[in-house]
Structures are given as structure tokens and as C-alpha cells.
Amino acid sequence: MMIPHYFKKRWLLSYLFIFFISCTNQQNKVTTISFKDSIALQQKIKINLVELQSIKATIQAGDIITREGNDFTSQSLKKLNRRDETFSHIGIANIENNQLYIYHAIGGEWNPNQQIKKESFETFTNPIDNNAMGIYRFNINPIAKQYFIEKAINFYQQKIIFDLDFDLKTNDKMYCAEYVYKSFVQSKNNELTFNHSHIKQFEFIGVDDITLHPQCKNILLYVYK
Known part of the structure; x- marks a missing residue:
């Protein structure tokens, strides 16, 4: 290969x-x-x-894709998770013209304009920058899932930028887990509610608040060799 x-x-x-x-x-x-x-x-x-x-072939539109970066920032961010520190970053899968893309909110040197990114699966999960990746799937009806995907794409089209303050109250800026969370809760006919994490008075949505949702199933966890 x-x-x-x-x-x-x-x-x-x-x-x-x-x-x-x-x-x-x-x-x-x-x-x-x-x-x-x-x-x-x-x-x-x-x-x-x-x-x-091989893993790519199992992913469906609307799946949640996670990864653990091997850099210092990723290793620090995953420790914000209150219940499960496995993953540091999260995105949303969609299939367009037979190509698999991951939509995700990210800042830093790899995203100079700070806007929500649409990347190929290969780029998002590349083995140079990551230690592990996972696939999660929500048990919701197809119409609700389509509304979720449409909302995620709508945020991308609005060019929402990365939220360096990790402020859950603002909608003009979003961090990675917030982007996934708000794509669900602000989509049409949404009936999902999510756990909110806290560090003292600081309230936020962690990656694990998405992946540990009662209606979310872990499809695969792959640790790079």
C-alpha cells in the first residue's frame, strides 16, 4: 500500500x-x-x-468520530473529561458524493482561520498525530439524524469559529464537544438531553458527555499500533 x-x-x-x-x-x-x-x-x-x-467502511452518516491526539494540548484537554479521559477531540461524520468527511471545531496552528473544519476521514484520523480513534452511534430515528447532520453543516456554512473561552452560553463560537452537542439540541424535533460537566463554577460539555449518553453506542475503539 x-x-x-x-x-x-x-x-x-x-x-x-x-x-x-x-x-x-x-x-x-x-x-x-x-x-x-x-x-x-x-x-x-x-x-x-x-x-x-477497513474501519472507514463501517462508518455511517451521522456517526460521532473521536480521536486522542498525541500532542501536549490534546493530552491536557482530555483530562477535562469528568468520567472518561479516553478521547481529546470529537467530530461528526457525513458521506457526500461517496466521500467520507468529518466536521469538527478546532483551533490552533493546524486551523489558522479557526472556523469549523470539514476534513477527510484520513486527515482527521491520521496516525502521525493520533494515538487512538473511536466510532459512536446514536440510537435515534433517521429523520432526527438527518436534521442533526443538516444542523452541523449549517454551523459549518456559518463559519462558526473556535471558542477559546470554552463558553457554553455563546453560539457564535464553539469548541469541539459543544459543536456536536448544539448540532443535536438545536436541530429540529430534537428530544435528546445531555449531561453537563462542571469544574467548580465552570460548566461545559465534555467529549465524554457525548460518548456516554444513554442513547449513544460505542461501535469501535481502535488504538494505533
Whole structure:
């Protein structure tokens, strides 16, 4: 299986960054990643890409897709979850023209305009930046699910930006779990209610407030090899 150009580019940048750091330590000692290690890394990426393509075929429109990022920010954010710290980020799957996309609210360097993103499944779940991913599915009727998807796309079309304040009361900015939550509760004929998490006086929706909902079923949890 050929590794997509996107992953080749990201892997090369990561490799060069590590190489540069290792070559500029305080003692000016030259330390490089071995050829054997680089081949092993490429092989792990290849294995995970094959697994992800198999997983992709099981996803339905309206599914909730989660991931655990391997960066410091993701590892910190997942600890905000009050009941389940498995995942740090969450998005909504939709199938358009036979292509699977994930809609999600994200900030940071990978999203300079801060607007809700529409990304391919491959980009959202890429094995370079993530440790694990999951699929969750709500047991709601098809019409309600379609309204949910339409509301999520409507927020995307409004170019809602990422909420750095994590303020659940505002609707012009949203963070990832808030985006999924409000796509449900603000869609037509919604009958779902969600648990709200609290840290002292701070009220928010965590990723686990979505995934642990009584009508939400875990379809798959994949930990990258």
C-alpha cells in the first residue's frame, strides 16, 4: 500500500524536526535517528493506514468520530473529561458524493482561520498525530439524524469559529464537544438531553458527555499500533 502524499510530507517534517533538535543540543553532539528506526516508523504508519481504511467502511452518516491526539494540548484537554479521559477531540461524520468527511471545531496552528473544519476521514484520523480513534452511534430515528447532520453543516456554512473561552452560553463560537452537542439540541424535533460537566463554577460539555449518553453506542475503539 502506498503511503499518501499528505502522510509522507507530515512524516518527513516530523523526521527533520527531530533530526534538527538532536543535532543542536547543548554539547553540539550529532545524534540521528537510525535508518532502522525510520523504516519501523514508516511500517507502523502503513499498518495503521490499512486498518483505518477497513474501519472507514463501517462508518455511517451521522456517526460521532473521536480521536486522542498525541500532542501536549490534546493530552491536557482530555483530562477535562469528568468520567472518561479516553478521547481529546470529537467530530461528526457525513458521506457526500461517496466521500467520507468529518466536521469538527478546532483551533490552533493546524486551523489558522479557526472556523469549523470539514476534513477527510484520513486527515482527521491520521496516525502521525493520533494515538487512538473511536466510532459512536446514536440510537435515534433517521429523520432526527438527518436534521442533526443538516444542523452541523449549517454551523459549518456559518463559519462558526473556535471558542477559546470554552463558553457554553455563546453560539457564535464553539469548541469541539459543544459543536456536536448544539448540532443535536438545536436541530429540529430534537428530544435528546445531555449531561453537563462542571469544574467548580465552570460548566461545559465534555467529549465524554457525548460518548456516554444513554442513547449513544460505542461501535469501535481502535488504538494505533
